[in-house]
Amino acid sequence: MTRVRVVSALVVLAAGLFGATSAKAAPGDLDPTFSGDGKALTSIGVSSYGNDVAVQADGKIVVVGGSDAGAGGTTRFALTRFMPDGSLDPSFGGDGMVTTDFGNVAADAVALQFDGKIVAVGGQAVARYLPDGSLDASFGAGGKVTTDFSVSDVKVDRDGRIVVSGYGGGGLVLARYNGTDGSPDASFGVGGTARTDFNRGVDTFPGGIALQADGKIVAVGSAPGLDGLGDLAVARYNGDGSLDTSFGQQGTQITDLGGDDALKDVAIGPDGTIATVGRSYCFECSSTTLVVAVYTPDGSLRGLSLTDVDGTDSGSSVAIQSDGKIVAAGGTIDDFLVARYDSVGNPDPSFHDDGVYADVGVRTTDFGGADSAGGVALQPDGKIVAAGASVTYGADGSAVSRIAVARYEGGSISGTAPVNSSPPTVSGTAAEGQTLSANAGAWTGTAPLNRSYQWRQCDSAGANCLDIAAASATTYAVAAADIGHTIRVRETATNAYGQGFADSGATAVVNGNAPVNSAPPTISGTATDGQTLSLNPGVWTGTAPISRSYSWRRCDPSGTNCVDIAGASITSYVLVAADVDHTIRARETATNGYGQSSVESAASTLIKAKPGTIAGTVRKQKSGAAIAAATITCTSGYSSKTGSTGNYSIPNVPPGSYSCTASASGYRPSTRNVVVSAGQTSTANFTLTGP
Template sequence: MGMLLGIAAFCAAMMGGMASAQDGQLDITFGRNGLVSTDFSGNSDQGRAIMVQPDGMLVVVGFAQSGSVFDFGVVRYTSLGPRDLTFGTSGKVTTDFGISHDRAFAGALQPDGKIIAAGFATNETGGIDFALARYNSDGTLDTGFGANGLVITDIGGDDEILSVELQSDGKILVAGFSENPSTFLRDAILARYNSNGLLDGSFGTGGVVTTTFGTGDDVFTSVTVQADGNILAGGYADGPLDLDFALARFTPSGSLDATFGTGGKVLTPIDVLDDFINALAVQQDGKIVAAGYIDNNIDFKFALARYTTTGALDPTFGTGGKVVTGFASGSSEGRDVQIAISGKILVAGYIFSGTNNDFGFARYNSDGTLDATFGTGGATLADFGLGFDEAYALALQPDGKDVAAGFAFNGANFDFGVARLTSSDVPLPVTLTSFTAEVEDGAVVLRWVTESEIDNEAFLIDRRRDGEDFIRIAEIPGQGTTTHRTEYEYIDRQVIEGETYHYRLADRDFNGRITYHENILTVTVGEVDFRQRDAVAKVFRVRPNYPNPFNPETTIPFEVPSAEAEDRTILLQVFTTTGQVVKTLFDGTLSGGVYEVEWDGTGEAGQPVSSGVYVVVLRNRRLS
């Protein structure tokens, strides 16, 4: 889909100040009229990644020039824009790997507040290798990671990390390339590290996966993890005629997923010449959005493609799954993409204003058309005022505001630059992606998953039976504020066989506001699932349980001869050694045979019992 906008019109509107509530305007509550720039030591510095902490602080990762070389650079800002002076030195940290140039292009924020920066470091031979650094929340290097907080990995050529993603198990995925120093051809690389910084030997070959799409350059610029644990990586590769969008999906072990595209890979030509993916995002429905730019030998333009879960282009998006957006004033390049809670797609990068490059943003509806409620005609600029400014990274705050990081010209060289835009696309306190109920071993097991939580103190579980009102049966602590996927489970053991129950879920914030989720689950508790073994019972007895000792479950076999079972009630109970009933495992009629039942180590109220010795008693009520 081709789009052409006149940039001059919306530049003038921004300079004059717009009085409407239109999204995409600079947030005047942040920094100086929505903009913040940071100089490290009077030289050239660039921000390349931005993360939002649960407390609202912003972390920007990039590189800073020190003398004639570059080092990793990290800055932390408060939610209002000033640097956080409790971080590093005056809010800034630089890290020198020791040889020459070191540059960070990617960053990730761990749930414990530690910060990962990734890029490359120069080695002793003058080549470059994968490099990672991990920082504590105060900006000091984490000595429990790699060698005193630093990791260097030689893939075999000149190697750069361009993207990093944290898995839910704490492992660290990175994507980039390795360039052969003789042929200068690049191979796309994924690597996975354990949380201590060592390569994960269960991934690929020794922790590394190399992917080729053809005979030319192959580069991964972005990596993300799907909800099912599969890994998506995107970038660019040589197609039949030129460079194309390149996308691949891998299993959690690093093998190409044969159910995706062709053998796990997809090549997509967007325009007649070169096309580049810079970022990936996965929608709530599992569709995959790739954002970047095209180079048609005249200028650059924003470019997007959306794929189904199997890797096919989505025909409901743009034209045949593709969107290209040009701007009348000149070149533009999409560098990062985020999916808003409404499903709208926000892309950040740069747009030529007619004089200089500025931070450039465009927001799209879910069908690929530009969103007229954002900026002017769907796009807006952020100009730091002194020259070329370009955004490389984008994040969405929990309050819905958009923050981007990159570099801003200061009149002599470049500084870290951060811009924040207004947005009315405010997310719900909790993004709930699933809520299920199942009957297991005579109890109802409720499970739910959240993708993010804002100010969430607790989940509330209500239950009712047919003809009755809801009653509150449990409170489960929430995660406060988090952008990480969280799985929850609650087991309701206070249910009766044959009854139907209805469950609803709510969340409560720290101000006491309660939000109920719409879906109400209904389940009927069936009979206890006994396993009848193919054997003839000769005596009325309990056999030895297994395992024994046990924690927390054990299986109890017992025999009921046919003569004992006819029209009689069988009672199987667990007692303490002092004769107190702990739990009734079965009370009903059975045909003759050998049975097994599991005891989960809980009492009648569902509470775990203490360690000790227990007695199982089998009775025929006819003889009691």
């Protein structure tokens, strides 16, 4: 009898009930609607194998791995697509199979884009295929991007960017590529690449990666411990490729199980739980066990299970159901191994072979050879798909490998994750300073659903979108930085069983605003011929930069019927004789890339002529001697006194006719009429009769 040993070391215990199993199909039973018995075997070339699997939205199953041409041949990327019933899909490569030569390497991992394209990675190649299996010529060079490191896993983020992990330079390497053309994403790490050695100073070996809903990236692998043996290694990165210092110990978490330990894959649960799978080798007992380690969102170890079926067990892939249960896949010495655990790593007793592994939540599947699962994926209906290889040996000892796929019943799941049936929409005018509003989309899924929003700035075609910082309300005030871009809003719906998101359509290209005046210009200065008036600029709103120009205008006494003054186009103006008995206004014109607007100042007071001066002497009639301290008084209140020389001067007298009188103590006054001309000095001499 096969020996079964399960060690469960839980850091935090969780209580809960497992769902009831169907009377017809128990969780973990092979699904007879898939290839008749739940299993499918296929070959590409002389020998082929599967390393990873993904389920399309239409239920088709994509398996990636390698195909060998035989003696002297090379290994190629091998992609196989199955129909939901387990038959090969003839719309993919003509017969359901595609191979591509990328230099004697196999595909190790696969990810599906939202548009149906397929991304496969292996060796130093990242390749993208169209839904029909042909290479996507818009990606990289003829459908392939070549890295400078060995790639082990791939995911597609919510923005359509491609995130890969691998090994290079002695450490874990992450790289991110733009989904449009495969070019490196310069906003990630250094030139699109981030590297981590877990501060061990020696080689760190990568496993898989998973993407959180907030854009953070979780990577797992193996980091050598102080004893030289591998330890479980987990790291979390921010969206820019830097380590997330809020996770574990400054971004990394190391777990030493005492053996030679490694993590191979990772998945993120609906509540942010991080589930990892791998293996632990015990030197003393010469056995390998499947490891499931569960971490909290902050990197603390929450649960740990070691599953030992026959001492040669390892985990290669992990997925999390919408109810939080963890599904791990790998191999024993001869069979597929699929195991299920609760959300903290306790084996699920409802998932078992008929009494054989009743206490450990394990299923094994025999394809007739030495079998091992490399990847696991979940269907929306809860069924479990595992893919890998089945190796048989001829009489001469030669080995032949075939791609092996199995589908299992998942059992009843009490709820469903949110699924969008109608995306959100955006209302409002796409212009700077305007407010856009998010109108909720329609979702199915188990209530209650919580919704959140993120506004995104995209290029003019609505692609290459990036989250806008601090823009997570249901409304968004369009900023100057959005001009020339389009805006989308992303709605994320979350419930206890998962999370989904949907993007609105793109707005029109955001325009700026033409200048709008909020305070007109003003004029300062003396309204007199020869004086200088100054324009004090008005206040404008509108999209920067705003340029301003000016013109001075001569108006009638009431401030109307204005005409531009030739050559008067700066912020100051010297009044001339032609302005006398008129008023003056200043016009300010503001211009930007979106329009032009003008506004005028209030009219000045009536412009006065340049004043004149009344000047002369006061002398004695008989002797002609100067009379000092004589007073000269003119109408309108203008006056002056003579000095010791008998001279006087009355400045700033407006043009006109005046009656002026000179008087002095002991003398008879003398009066005369004086006409003052603009800017001129009018002479008025007086002689007084006296002692």
